[in-house]
Amino acid sequence: MTQASVFPAPVVPGLRNLLSRYAESTMWLARYMERIENLARLIEVTSASVSATNMDAGWDSVIRINADEDLFFQHHETATERSVVAFYIIDANNPDSIVSMARYARENARVLRPLISTEMWMHLNVFTRWVMELGPNDVGAGYLSSLCTRLKQDCQTHFGITEGTLYRDQAWLFYILGKNLERADQITRLIDIKYHTLLPSEVGIGSDIDMSQWTSVLRSAAAYHAFRRVLPEGMTPANIVGFLLKNDGFPRSLSTSLRSVYSVLGSLAGEYRLRHCAPIIERVEELRVTLAEQTVEDIIMRGLHEYMDWIQRELRQIQSEIAHAFWPPVLSVHSTGTGRMEQVQN
Amino acid sequence: MKLQVGGHDSFAPDPPPRQRGQGMNDMKTAVQAAGLFATYDIPDYFCELLNRGDSPPPDLKRVRDRLARFDLAELRRRAAAVEAQFYRLGITFTVYSDREAIDRVLPFDVIPRVLTATEWDHIERGVQQRVRAINLFLHDIYHDRHILNDGVVPRDLVLGNANYCQAMVGLDVPGGVYVHINGTDLVRDRDGRFLVLEDNARTPSGVSYVLEDRQMMLRLMPDLARGLNIRPVDEYGHRLHRALAEVAPAGVDNPQVVLLSPGIYNAAYFEHVFLAREMGIPLVEGRDLMVEDGRVYMRTVAGPRPVHSIYRRLNDDFLDPLVFNPDSMLGVPGLVDAYRRGNVTLANAIGTGVADDKAVYAYMPRIIRYYLDEEPILTNVETHICAEREGLEYTLANIERLVVKPVGESGGYGLLIGPHATQAELDEFRALLRANPANYISQPVISLSVSPTLCPAGVEARHVDLRPFAVTGRDTWVLPGGLSRVALRKGSLVVNSSQGGGSKDTWVLAS
Numbered sequence: 001m002t003q004a005s006v007f008p009a010p011v012v013p014g015l016r017n018l019l020s021r022y023a024e025s026t027m028w029l030a031r032y033m034e035r036i037e038n039l040a041r042l043i044e045v046t047s048a049s050v051s052a053t054n055m056d057a058g059w060d061s062v063i064r065i066n067a068d069e070d071l072f073f074q075h076h077e078t079a080t081e082r083s084v085v086a087f088y089i090i091d092a093n094n095p096d097s098i099v100s101m102a103r104y105a106r107e108n109a110r111v112l113r114p115l116i117s118t119e120m121w122m123h124l125n126v127f128t129r130w131v132m133e134l135g136p137n138d139v140g141a142g143y144l145s146s147l148c149t150r151l152k153q154d155c156q157t158h159f160g161i162t163e164g165t166l167y168r169d170q171a172w173l174f175y176i177l178g179k180n181l182e183r184a185d186q187i188t189r190l191i192d193i194k195y196h197t198l199l200p201s202e203v204g205i206g207s208d209i210d211m212s213q214w215t216s217v218l219r220s221a222a223a224y225h226a227f228r229r230v231l232p233e234g235m236t237p238a239n240i241v242g243f244l245l246k247n248d249g250f251p252r253s254l255s256t257s258l259r260s261v262y263s264v265l266g267s268l269a270g271e272y273r274l275r276h277c278a279p280i281i282e283r284v285e286e287l288r289v290t291l292a293e294q295t296v297e298d299i300i301m302r303g304l305h306e307y308m309d310w311i312q313r314e315l316r317q318i319q320s321e322i323a324h325a326f327w328p329p330v331l332s333v334h335s336t337g338t339g340r341m342e343q344v345q346n
Numbered sequence: 347m348k349l350q351v352g353g354h355d356s357f358a359p360d361p362p363p364r365q366r367g368q369g370m371n372d373m374k375t376a377v378q379a380a381g382l383f384a385t386y387d388i389p390d391y392f393c394e395l396l397n398r399g400d401s402p403p404p405d406l407k408r409v410r411d412r413l414a415r416f417d418l419a420e421l422r423r424r425a426a427a428v429e430a431q432f433y434r435l436g437i438t439f440t441v442y443s444d445r446e447a448i449d450r451v452l453p454f455d456v457i458p459r460v461l462t463a464t465e466w467d468h469i470e471r472g473v474q475q476r477v478r479a480i481n482l483f484l485h486d487i488y489h490d491r492h493i494l495n496d497g498v499v500p501r502d503l504v505l506g507n508a509n510y511c512q513a514m515v516g517l518d519v520p521g522g523v524y525v526h527i528n529g530t531d532l533v534r535d536r537d538g539r540f541l542v543l544e545d546n547a548r549t550p551s552g553v554s555y556v557l558e559d560r561q562m563m564l565r566l567m568p569d570l571a572r573g574l575n576i577r578p579v580d581e582y583g584h585r586l587h588r589a590l591a592e593v594a595p596a597g598v599d600n601p602q603v604v605l606l607s608p609g610i611y612n613a614a615y616f617e618h619v620f621l622a623r624e625m626g627i628p629l630v631e632g633r634d635l636m637v638e639d640g641r642v643y644m645r646t647v648a649g650p651r652p653v654h655s656i657y658r659r660l661n662d663d664f665l666d667p668l669v670f671n672p673d674s675m676l677g678v679p680g681l682v683d684a685y686r687r688g689n690v691t692l693a694n695a696i697g698t699g700v701a702d703d704k705a706v707y708a709y710m711p712r713i714i715r716y717y718l719d720e721e722p723i724l725t726n727v728e729t730h731i732c733a734e735r736e737g738l739e740y741t742l743a744n745i746e747r748l749v750v751k752p753v754g755e756s757g758g759y760g761l762l763i764g765p766h767a768t769q770a771e772l773d774e775f776r777a778l779l780r781a782n783p784a785n786y787i788s789q790p791v792i793s794l795s796v797s798p799t800l801c802p803a804g805v806e807a808r809h810v811d812l813r814p815f816a817v818t819g820r821d822t823w824v825l826p827g828g829l830s831r832v833a834l835r836k837g838s839l840v841v842n843s844s845q846g847g848g849s850k851d852t853w854v855l856a857s
Contacts, residue, residue, distance in 0.1 A: 017602075017646040019628050110610040114622040114629040118435070125436035170647055274648055326647040330633060 018170040020327035022115050025108040026171050027178030027322070032105040034182040036098050037155035039066075039088060042190070042220050044148035047081065047141075049216035058197075059084040065193045066096050081141065089139050089147070098151065102131035117165035120158070127154045170272055173264045177322070180264070184257035185315050187244055190220055192308035198237035214240060226250050241304065242296030254311070258288050261318070276325035280318060287314055381414035382421070385804050392538040392795040393807060394460055399538060403462050405574050405855045412570050413457065418804060424566045425456045425800055431562065436616075452831065453848040454559055456567060459797045459810060459830040466577070466854045469532065469540060469814055470824045472724030475714060477528050477816045480547055480701045482717040484524040487700065488514045498716050499709045500733065500784075504700060511662065511697025513669055513682055519695050520593040521820065526693035527586070527657075528816045529553075529828075532724070534795035541727045541792065543811065545710070547702040548694060549659050552829040552849075553815045554620040557582060559851040575856035577826035582817075583624025586657070589819025590625075593691045594655040601654035604630045604644060608660055608676045618659050625657075632660070637680030640687045655691045662696050705753035708787050727792060733784040741788040742779060745772055748788040750779070765791060797850065799832055809833045810850065827852035 042065065046058050060079040063072050068087075071094060076083045091097045106128035113121055131151070138147060159179075166172050194217045214235055218224040227235075227243050227250075247253045262284045269277035299307050386396065395410050402410075432454065461469070486493050487504050494501045504510060529550030531543040560579050564571055587603060594601035607618035609631045622629035628644065636643050636650060643650035658665065664674040666681040684690045700706060706713075708729045714722045730737035730748075741748060750762040762775045779786055796807035814828035830850040 017628070017644070017648060017651045019630065019634055020645045020647055021631070021634055022628075023647045107610070110615070113619040121436065122434045126434055174647075268647075272648070327645075330636075330645075 018174075022112060022171060023174045024323065024327045025111040026115070026174040027181075029105055029108040029112060030175045030178035031182040032101045032108070033155050033158050034179050035186065036101050036105070037152055038182075038186040038190075039096075039098060039101075040148045040151035040155070041222065043085060043088060044145060044152070045216050045220040047085075047144050047148075049212060061193050061197070062088065065189045068094070068096055085139050085144060086136065090134050090136065099131055099134060102128040106132075112171075115171055117161070119161050119165050123154075123158055123161055127158070130154075170268065170274075173268055173272075174326075177261060177264045180257040180260040181315055181319060183252055184254050184261070185312060187221060187252055187254050187257070188308040188311050188315075190217070191241055191244055192305055194220070195237065195241060195304055198240060211235070218243075221252050223250060223252065238296050238300060241300065245296060245299070246291060255288070255291055258284060258291070262288060274326070280321045280325065283314065283318055283321070287311065382416045382418060382805055383414055383798065386798060387807060391793050391807065391809075392534050392536055393797060394538075394795065395798055397796075403855060403857065405857065406460055406462060408574065409458070409460055409570065409853070413798075416570075421456060421800055421805075425454075428454055428456060428562055428566055431565075452555055453834065454562060455799050455832055455834075455848050455850045456563075457798050457800055457805070457850065458563060458567075458570070458853045459812075459832075459850040460853045460855065461827070463855050463857050465540075466826060468723065469812075470826075472540070472542075472722070473528070473530050473814050473816050473824050474822045475718065475720065475723050476530060476542070476545065476710070477525060477818055477822050479710070479714040479717050480528065480545065480698075481522060481524050481818070483713050484695070484698060484701055485519075485522050486717075488697065489516065493713070493716055496716075498712055499706065503703075503705050503709075507700045507703055507706070509662075509697060509699030509703060511700075513686065514695065514697040517686055518688075520595065520691055523593055523818050524695040524698050525701065526589055526593065526695075526818050528818070529813045530724070530816070532812045532814070533727075533792060534812075536793045536795075538795065540724055540812075542707075542710070542724050543727060544704070544707055545702040546813070547698045549661065550813070550815065551614045551617055551659075552813055552831075553582060553825065554617040555849045556815070556825065556827060556829050556852065557620070557624070559849055563851040571853075574853075577854040577856055579825055579827055582815075582825050583621065583626075585817050585823050585825075586621065587625040587627065589817045589823075590655045590657055590691075590693055592819035593693065595688055595691060598654045602644075602652060603627045603655040603657065604635075604653050606630055606632070606635070606656050606658040606660055606678075608632075608664070612659075614659060621657070627657075632664075632675070632677045635678045635681070637678060637684050640680070640684050640689055642678070642681065642684050642690045653690060655693065657693050662699065665692075665696065703753075704751065705787070708753075727789050730788045732779055732786040732788065737788070738779060738783045741786070742776055745776060745779075745788075747790065749791060750775055750786055750788045752785050753787055763791070797830070797832060799834065799848075799850075801834070801836070806836065808836075809838065812852065826854040 042062055046062055049058065059081055062084055063069055063079055066088075072079070072084075072087055076087070087094055087097065089098045092099050092103075094100060106124065109116065109121060109124040109128070134147075162175065166175065197213045198217060214237070215224055218227050218240060221244055223244060226247075227240065230243065230247065230249075231239055243250060243253065245254045248255055248259070250256060262281065265277050265281045265284060268274045269281065383396065392398070395406075395413075483493065487510070491501075491504075493499050494504060525547045527550060529546035529552065531546065532540045533543050534540055557579055590603045591601050594603070603625065604627055605618055605622045605625070607615060607622075607629055609615065612618070618629055628634075630644055630653075634644050635653065636645065638650070642653045642656070644653050660676055663671045664676045666677050666679060666683075667674045668679045669682040670677070681690070681692075682696070685692055685696070707726065708731045711722045711726055714720060730740050732738040732741050741750065744764075745762070746764045746767070748764045750764070752761065762771060764772070767775070794809040794811070797810045798805050799808040801808070810830050810832045812828050812830050815825045817823050817825070830852040832848045832850050834848045
């Protein structure tokens with residue numbers, strides 16, 4: 001057929017030459033939307049799991065996951081549900097809050113308007129405006145669950161529209177790259193901070209409370225049902241950590257995210273012949289190998305926190321190598337980067 | 347978004363009453379077309395739909411009759427649906443904060459403005475003629491300056507003009523095209539005659555509304571447009587891209603065209619996005635471009651890639667900090683050098699502002715005659731040049747009936763609206779005119795035409811103007827229709843969005 005002569009596409013100006021600035025914004029759009037979804041999930045589960053026992057226990061872990069202790073305790077004495085929820089949903093002075101992230105996502109989407117589909121833009125436009133208008137009355141205890149549900153669903157709607165409408169060229173690959181790097185980062189943070197809650201305490205070994213802590217960690221990662229299917233009888237701390245780190249079928253596991261990062265970088269290097277991919281691919285491969293070669297028991301024994309920390313540093317390194325390769329800083333005084341800081345300050 | 351406009355201040359809101367007997371035919375048809383228009387106060391102005399003074403073609407009658415059958419509540423329901431859609435698209439008025447104000451656009455009126463095939467033919471030929479003359483004028487003043495040497499246009503007016511650009515002197519631009527995108531602001535007077543209010547030969551904006559309004563219109567008022575032969579507008583992006591490719595430097599196959607925007611905080615960013623999408627080209631900012639060895643490149647993930655043709659939506663002053671404003675962070679250092687070497691084409695060219703200057707406008711009929719040896723098809727608003735004795739004398743003698751405007755950048759004294767001025771003000775202006783006549787022009791007060799518009803109290807007459815857009819590559823193509831702006835406030839003549847202006851879909855009937 002004639003189609004065969006059309007593909008692979010000839011070099012069309014504009015299509016194969018993705019602007020560096022677009023690539024950067026695509027990646028960050030995906031990261032912020034993924035981060036918003038993860039945070040909404042965490043808040044919802046935390047709210048549901050602590051309310052049974054102590055209203056305010058467990059909220060400090062949300063702060064620790066995001067490494068916001070300094071900023072938070074500058075303004076608050078203790079981590080209560082009320083203060084943490086406000087801090088993470090509507091506090092515009094907290095760069096890690098959902099309202100701030102919605103603003104960054106919006107800025108990136110504005111940059112990308114020439115590139116993304118109108119459906120993507122319309123949804124992001126309405127969603128981010130809605131988030132930016134949220135006030136103290138919207139985050140009260142009675143509304144929190146439905147609020148988090150809508151936040152989650154809007155992020156998922158975004159991912160769905162993107163999957164169904166974004167043209168599959170380099171921009172799509174950078175989008176997938178951003179989304180999976182963020183997912184990988186988020187799952188290691190969740191494991192790092194929540195692992196201690198999985199461990200049996202002196203008093204309550206095998207008690208109902210332990211079980212509910214475990215299920216809440218799984219639910220935070222949307223892993224509860226998948227875990228049940230794979231390991232119906234195996235709910236132990238090690239199994240839970242192992243599942244979140246190494247299960248190749250679970251969409252949010254570290255191994256699944258890294259596999260995706262690896263394959264996207266391969267496409268950028270192969271199909272699009274982008275240079276500078278090799279060292280980044282090597283770094284990702286190294287991460288995957290260390291993960292595959294160790295049992296979860298080994299990882300825990302050698303130090304789960306140290307391992308999670310190392311992975312987070314590696315992920316950060318991958319992000320900065322990608323930035324260096326595809327949107328290198330311009331050396332003249334004339335130009336500035338498109339990174340988050342500039343977008344915040346503008 | 348604020349659109350470039352000018353001159354509307356020259357129209358007094360209260361014209362003398364029309365003579366009895368005129369427009370009787372129209373009165374009759376208006377009565378037949380009651381319904382929605384039952385309370386329409388037949389205006390004492392030219393109205394394309396209800397007070398034309400001629401026998402309108404069948405399609406126009408059909409529009410009027412269909413509209414008349416609309417129920418006011420139904421029309422409002424549709425208008426609300428339009429607003430909701432514009433909100434989702436992020437191109438509506440927002441009131442949240444200054445940050446968000448950049449999303450502001452012209453409000454949309456659901457009643458279209460209709461032009462007949464004959465009217466359009468006249469406008470199209472007139473605009474093409476004007477663009478041709480403007481391009482010849484610009485080439486001349488940046489080369490041999492015949493028109494100045496022949497004394498047709500005063501030398502100082504051109505060479506001393508703030509928009510005259512030394513960097514353009516002696517430079518040959520591809521195809522002799524300086525103004526690739528031109529917007530001509532037209533108004534209609536009491537007799538329905540189209541008059542040129544001003545030319546926009548720098549970076550005219552507003553075309554995105556034309557396309558958006560049409561899409562919105564066909565989606566929300568399909569029953570109004572059904573079966574009518576309305577000239578389409580959706581080939582604008584294609585035409586523009588083709589023109590920009592045609593004027594790319596010679597010898598480049600498959601030229602890379604880009605749109606250069608000041609960025610997401612610019613008031614017209616929505617339009618830049620829209621046009622980049624319609625053309626399928628990258629929207630770049632200054633920081634995305636670089637110049638090396640006199641060639642322009644854009645920064646991509648695959649490294650620098652050559653750029654050949656730039657549709658720039660950045661003013662001259664910001665294009666290149668090495669040549670113009672050194673503090674500009676929006677431009678590209680070395681761009682003008684690359685341009686002068688012929689390695690890249692800028693659309694529009696630099697220094698075109700001298701052609702749409704208020705003072706030069708007065709000479710446009712003479713410029714057309716000088717280069718084309720033709721009479722202007724579209725006439726200017728009658729303008730008296732006070733630099734000339736005749737014009738000065740006429741102005742002094744009739745000052746109480748005229749609008750007197752300072753020209754050039756010196757301005758400062760403001761303008762005088764004769765019918766509204768006190769005796770002291772008239773005297774003061776007479777003195778100013780005598781002291782520095784070359785700084786002034788004068789024009790009569792024009793009664794702008796109106797169009798039925800959905801207003802809070804029902805369908806009422808509101809003043810409109812028209813900005814057709816002309817795209818020039820190898821030849822000049824005029825987008826059928828253009829931007830109709832409407833002054834939404836009763837009696838207002840100001841069509842700016844910042845002052846209560848809106849837009850209407852403009853239908854050009856094919857027959």
